[in-house]
Amino acid sequence: MKFTEEHEWLREEDGLIVVGITEHASEQLGDVVFIDLPEEGTEVTKDEEICVIESVKAASDILAPLDGEIVEVNSMLVDEPSKVNDDPLGDAWFFKMKPSDLSPMDDYMDEAAYKKFVG
C-alpha cells in the first residue's frame, strides 16, 4: 500500500488501483456526512479534484492520485458516509482506477514513511 501527502492510500488490485483516505485523514475530518463521487468512466488527470467529502466541520476535496480512468466507485458511501470513519482502510474505499501512468507511485510513501509524515 502507498500513501500520498494528501492522505490518500493506494492499493493495487487486479491491475487496478483502489483509492481511499487514511485513518489519520478520517480522524482529522471528523464525522463524515456527505460524499460526492466521480462518474464511472471519467478520465481524470493527476491532482484533479474528483471527489468531495464533507464532515460535520467542513468540505474537502479528494485529488486524483494518478492519470487514468475511474472504472468503479463505491456507491455504498453515498448512503452511508459514516463508513469512512468506521473503516477508512477497508470497506470505505472511494474508487478504483485504471492508471495510464504509474510512475508517480514511486514517489508516494510506504506505510513507515507515511506514519513519520503524519507524526
Next chain:
Amino acid sequence: MAELQRTPLYDLHLELGAKMVPFAGYDMPVQYPLGVMKEHLHCRAEAGLFDVSHMGQVILRGAGAAAGLEALIPQDVIGLEAERQRYGFFTNEAGGIEDDLMFANRGDHLFLVVNAGCKEADVARMRAALEPDVSVEFIENRALLALQGPAAEAALVVLAPEVAKMKFMDVATVSLNGAECWVSRSGYTGEDGFEISVPVDAAVELTRILLSDERVEPIGLGARDSLRLEAGLCLYSHDIDAATGPVEAALTWGIQKVRRTGGAREGGFPGADVILGQMAEGVARKRVGLLPEGRAPMREGTELFADAEGDGAIGVVTSGAFGPSLQAPMAMGYVPSDMSAVGTRLFGEVRGKRLPVQVAKLPFIPANFKR
C-alpha cells in the same frame, strides 16, 4: 494577532482531551474525544455540559435600570417579573441588531448574558446610555456553564433539589456544592436545561462533579452549533447582525406588545421608527429554514436562486450544517418575502451546481422545554 483568552475551565478541557479552536478571542473546545456527531446526539438523549464562560455576564443595578435598558432594547423589561428571564436584542438607529442577549430580573438587579464577541461593545453602550444612578458591572469573576438535555434536571437535582421546581426561563440563586450560583432554566439547544453562573474559584470542582454523573458528557462548540441550528436559533454575526432587523430575522415574537405600536410604552428604543414601520408594512426579505432535498450540506455563504438556471442570486444561506438528530442537511438563510412560504422550492449553488432546497418550518427539531 492578540493572544487568545482562556476560560477558567481551560486546563480541564485539555485534560478531557478537547480539541481547542479560537472562537471570539477565546481558546475554546470545539469537540471532545466523543466527536461532534455523538456529542450532539448525547445531548438530545441525556445531558451535555458546555463551557460558555466566554460569554459576557453583566449586572445592572439602580432604580432606573429596567427603564434604562428599555431605551436600548425593544423588549418589556419593566414588566418582567422577579425571578424570570427573557430573550432580547440591542438595536441600532437603522433598525439593525447589535447583539442578542438574555436578561433576568433577579429582584434588586438585572442580570444579562451577552455574546462573547460583542460584550465590550455592549458594556460600553450601556455605560454611555444609562443614567449615572444605574451601575453597569461587568462580571469577570464567574464562569458560565450550560447543562442541557432531558437528563439535565435529574443531574442537577442531585446537587440542589429545588431546581426541579423551576420552569423554562425561571431564574434562582442556588447553592451548588457550597458555591452561590445564579441558575436559569434556559439554554440554546432547544432542550430543557440550565445555565449556571458559578464563581471562578468553584467552577472546576462543580464541573467535575456534574461530569461525574454518567448521564452527563462534555460538549464542544461544534455540537453546540448543530444543536442550536436544529432548534432554529440565530447565531449572532451569522444569522443576525447590525444590518439585519428583527422583522427580517423573524424575531418579532421577541418584541412584547407593550413596546409595539399602540402599546403603553410604544417605541423608545434605537431604530423604533424603522422596526415598528417594518412590522406594519412588511419587509423585502425574511429569515427562513431551508432543507436541501439531497444529502449535500449547504454551508454559510451558499447563494440561493429561484430557478435551476439563469438570473442572479435571490438570497443566501447564513448557517448550514448536517443535523445529527434530523439525519439530513439543514440551513437557515434570507430569501425575498414572496419566496418565504414553507414548501417554496429554491436552488442553492454548491460547487457550481444548483441543487434543490425547500423553505421549511423552524425549528427543525421541536423544542423540549419545561413549560
